[in-house]
Amino acid sequence: MSELSRTRARRRRQPGGPTSALRAGVVLLCAFALWLVMDSTVLQRSSTVYGQLGARQTAALDILNPISELSRAIGLDLPVAWSNVALSRTAAGGVVVPSVPTTTRPKEPPTTTTIQRNPTRSHPLRVLLVGDSIGEDLDAALLTDLTNTGVAKVFTDGRVGTGLTRLDAFPWIAELEYDMYHYKPDIVIGLMGANDSQSFLSPITLFGTPQWRARYLRNVGQFFSAGRVGGCKMFWVSIPTISDKGRNAEWQLVRHLQQKAAGQHHVYFINSDLTLAPNGHYAAYLTVSGQLAQVRQSDGIHLTPAGGALLAQAVMIDLKKALRLHLHW
Amino acid sequence: MLFYTFDFAIFFGVVYAGAWLLNRRAVAWKLWMLVASYYFYAYWDWHFCFLLAASTLIAHLGATGVSLASTQRVRRVWLATSIAGLLGLLGYFKYFSFFAVSVDNVLRGVGLGDAVPLLTPTLPVAISFFTFMAVSYVVDVYRGQLKAATPIDLAVYLSFFPHLVAGPIVRGTELLPQIHRPRDAQSVDLARASTLIVSGLFKKLVVSSYMDSQIVTPVFGSPGAHSALEVLFAVWGFAIQIYCDFSGYTDIAIGIALLLGVKFPVNFDGPYTARSLQDFWRRWHITLSRWLRDYLYIPLGGNRGSTLLTARNIMLTMVLGGLWHGANWTFLAWGALHGVGQVTGHLRRTYRERQGFALENDATFAKVRQRFLTFQYVSLGWLFFRASSMSNAYAMLGRLFTGWAQSSPLVTPLLVAAIAAVIAIQYVPRRYVDDAVAAFGRAVVPVQVAALGLGLLCTTTLMPAGVPPFLYYRF
Numbered sequence: 001m002s003e004l005s006r007t008r009a010r011r012r013r014q015p016g017g018p019t020s021a022l023r024a025g026v027v028l029l030c031a032f033a034l035w036l037v038m039d040s041t042v043l044q045r046s047s048t049v050y051g052q053l054g055a056r057q058t059a060a061l062d063i064l065n066p067i068s069e070l071s072r073a074i075g076l077d078l079p080v081a082w083s084n085v086a087l088s089r090t091a092a093g094g095v096v097v098p099s100v101p102t103t104t105r106p107k108e109p110p111t112t113t114t115i116q117r118n119p120t121r122s123h124p125l126r127v128l129l130v131g132d133s134i135g136e137d138l139d140a141a142l143l144t145d146l147t148n149t150g151v152a153k154v155f156t157d158g159r160v161g162t163g164l165t166r167l168d169a170f171p172w173i174a175e176l177e178y179d180m181y182h183y184k185p186d187i188v189i190g191l192m193g194a195n196d197s198q199s200f201l202s203p204i205t206l207f208g209t210p211q212w213r214a215r216y217l218r219n220v221g222q223f224f225s226a227g228r229v230g231g232c233k234m235f236w237v238s239i240p241t242i243s244d245k246g247r248n249a250e251w252q253l254v255r256h257l258q259q260k261a262a263g264q265h266h267v268y269f270i271n272s273d274l275t276l277a278p279n280g281h282y283a284a285y286l287t288v289s290g291q292l293a294q295v296r297q298s299d300g301i302h303l304t305p306a307g308g309a310l311l312a313q314a315v316m317i318d319l320k321k322a323l324r325l326h327l328h329w
Numbered sequence: 330m331l332f333y334t335f336d337f338a339i340f341f342g343v344v345y346a347g348a349w350l351l352n353r354r355a356v357a358w359k360l361w362m363l364v365a366s367y368y369f370y371a372y373w374d375w376h377f378c379f380l381l382a383a384s385t386l387i388a389h390l391g392a393t394g395v396s397l398a399s400t401q402r403v404r405r406v407w408l409a410t411s412i413a414g415l416l417g418l419l420g421y422f423k424y425f426s427f428f429a430v431s432v433d434n435v436l437r438g439v440g441l442g443d444a445v446p447l448l449t450p451t452l453p454v455a456i457s458f459f460t461f462m463a464v465s466y467v468v469d470v471y472r473g474q475l476k477a478a479t480p481i482d483l484a485v486y487l488s489f490f491p492h493l494v495a496g497p498i499v500r501g502t503e504l505l506p507q508i509h510r511p512r513d514a515q516s517v518d519l520a521r522a523s524t525l526i527v528s529g530l531f532k533k534l535v536v537s538s539y540m541d542s543q544i545v546t547p548v549f550g551s552p553g554a555h556s557a558l559e560v561l562f563a564v565w566g567f568a569i570q571i572y573c574d575f576s577g578y579t580d581i582a583i584g585i586a587l588l589l590g591v592k593f594p595v596n597f598d599g600p601y602t603a604r605s606l607q608d609f610w611r612r613w614h615i616t617l618s619r620w621l622r623d624y625l626y627i628p629l630g631g632n633r634g635s636t637l638l639t640a641r642n643i644m645l646t647m648v649l650g651g652l653w654h655g656a657n658w659t660f661l662a663w664g665a666l667h668g669v670g671q672v673t674g675h676l677r678r679t680y681r682e683r684q685g686f687a688l689e690n691d692a693t694f695a696k697v698r699q700r701f702l703t704f705q706y707v708s709l710g711w712l713f714f715r716a717s718s719m720s721n722a723y724a725m726l727g728r729l730f731t732g733w734a735q736s737s738p739l740v741t742p743l744l745v746a747a748i749a750a751v752i753a754i755q756y757v758p759r760r761y762v763d764d765a766v767a768a769f770g771r772a773v774v775p776v777q778v779a780a781l782g783l784g785l786l787c788t789t790t791l792m793p794a795g796v797p798p799f800l801y802y803r804f
Contacts, residue, residue: 017770021349024519024588027777028345031523032338034782039789043335083790095794136550140717143551144724154554156547284449285430292434292443294426298451305717
């Protein structure tokens with residue numbers, strides 16, 4: 001018996017010692033399979049909701065659908081379903097937005113404004129900031145500027161990777177309705193759309209088609225209506241021009257439809273490109289207060305803190321001008 | 330490709346099977362691992378593979394040149410040239426924008442316009458890690474601690490996917506021999522590997538994500554809108570977040586490597602139990618600390634000179650260690666803060682030595698005090714590390730002194746319990762962890778399967794929606 005064989009035999013005898021690659025592989029595979037079966041309803045939902053149309057999603061669902069059915073049939077999905085409900089999610093892990101009591105649901109937006117032009121510390125302006133990841137880049141700076149006025153109470157609701165196309169992934173309209181009920185803002189400021197240039201699922205509506213345009217316009221319109229209830233003023237900041245020209249062309253359609261919906265729903269539309277792309281094309285660097293600064297992150301999409309601050313300044317000026325507010329920051 | 334995705338699970342299943350099937354065929358195993366690692370890296374952006382290959386080529390040429398050079402002077406030239414090449418690539422991708430903006434602003438001030446072109450190179454994932462590994466390889470060959478490896482061995486060493494993206498920073502002396510000889514297919518440490526992977530996933534997906542969404546991002550995003558207590562907990566929360574995020578990542582990396590029969594060095598060892606900053610750096614990101622010690626601090630002179638020179642060397646090492654994370658004043662401040670702390674500790678030790686006092690006070694209360702103060706100092710450093718800018722850091726600090734009248738809705742009992750639990754777990758003696766791992770190893774297959782499956786299930790069920798990427802990916 002060689003020394004190597006003796007060492008191996010000794011290791012095998014040791015309690016809790018190393019094992020063979022084959023046995024380890026079997027244990028890992030079975031554990032993965034167990035997890036897959038028990039979590040399949042959540043995975044199935046994730047593939048449907050977060051996936052993009054295409055072969056990848058089809059393949060994932062072809063595998064997950066029968067596993068999920070099996071899991072449901074033998075009740076292996078129950079521990080996860082119960083846990084999700086206990087964690088205030090749907091049984092399949094979806095987002096549960098608290099519903100607005102129907103008795104308090106406001107009617108159509110009134111035509112006259114109720115905004116006080118001289119907000120004070122005791123009667124502050126209530127501002128709600130909503131957005132996707134680029135929206136969050138803006139919101140961080142906007143929140144600072146608004147807080148610095150000393151007369152604004154700011155609420156934020158940012159959700160990375162969401163938008164107004166795939167409301168099945170995140171129910172933004174219901175979320176905003178609840179935010180309006182819960183925070184009772186005077187002003188809503190939003191920036192969203194970076195994830196909207198994609199097809200709708202259930203029913204499938206391909207991006208860019210006339211049907212897609214109509215459906216997206218409807219979603220944006222409903223969102224804007226939700227943000228205008230109770231006389232609330234809404235400001236919408238367009239998604240800025242990005243470095244990828246191909247993708248930017250897709251985003252142009254999103255911008256155009258958002259602007260159209262804003263006009264229809266009396267929402268103030270702020271063109272972010274006037275600030276971030278002053279020469280009509282993408283700019284990674286701009287002069288801010290006489291100093292050169294990088295305003296876009298290296299992905300060519302998101303804003304740096306300097307970029308967020310620059311755009312927030314523009315929004316604050318528009319806000320003040322449009323509502324004739326007396327704000328100092 | 331992120332470790333916690335379905336894509337990675339499938340990728341790893343294929344790589345695992347292939348690696349053990351080809352284990353006895355040295356060249357085939359290396360080629361398999363090389364293709365797998367480059368595929369893994371290309372998943373982010375295939376263009377970056379050329380950068381990884383370029384770094385490998387520079388390191389290979391440098392090490393070969395050093396090995397074949399006939400005189401010391403020529404060896405030095407090869408060493409300097411290859412290090413300059415490696416650091417040049419790192420510098421361009423990581424620091425160019427900062428450099429260009431700073432220089433152009435100065436030139437504008439004197440009316441010379443924008444002389445440096447304003448490019449925006451995309452920061453390649455992992456560049457800091459594989460650059461440091463490549464530098465250490467060339468230096469080790471120069472020092473005679475390592476023989477120049479074959480191109481394929483070196484390529485596998487630098488690109489080996491478990492460590493590629495965020496470490497640990499493995500030395501050539503540790504990894505190259507394991508690549509060179511076949512791994513023992515009868516000796517896979519499943520118990521330790523699976524424990525590390527599941528606990529790493531839990532730390533990252535559940536704890537780190539919770540800290541981020543519950544308190545860190547909201548408070549750092551707008552300190553002025555939050556109370557002093559929330560700011561304090563956001564800073565502590567970030568200390569927990571970065572620990573769970575980074576140590577979670579390295580736990581998974583070490584576990585994955587173990588499953589492939591490869592051992593990585595330990596990278597974290599209960600860092601928040603440290604009694605001093607020096608102790609902290611023996612426990613935090615250990616592979617970076619020893620890299621900085623062996624390839625920067627000691628070549629600068631270490632503690633061999635006067636007290637002043639030692640202080641200079643400590644400060645330089647810590648500041649450069651800070652800048653390694655990125656071109657930002659906040660990282661510089663973080664490094665400087667640790668440098669000042671370490672210098673102070675060094676002066677204190679020197680003084681106590683000269684006076685004939687015991688170096689450490691081992692009374693129970695003293696230990697508690699030392700640990701508490703070290704954690705607070707480290708947390709102060711994390712405040713700068715996490716802040717988006719120096720003004721953001723100052724706003725956080727200012728709020729600590731002014732915002733005590735407000736309510737603190739973000740400081741929930743669950744948050745306090747989670748922070749306390751993560752710190753408390755670091756005090757669990759090693760032998761208990763080892764006993765638990767051994768018990769898992771002794772269990773029969775169905776029990777192991779059930780434990781692992783349920784561990785994964787627990788993690789994926791408890792994790793919040795929208796898990797942010799690993800913090801150290803951007804470094």
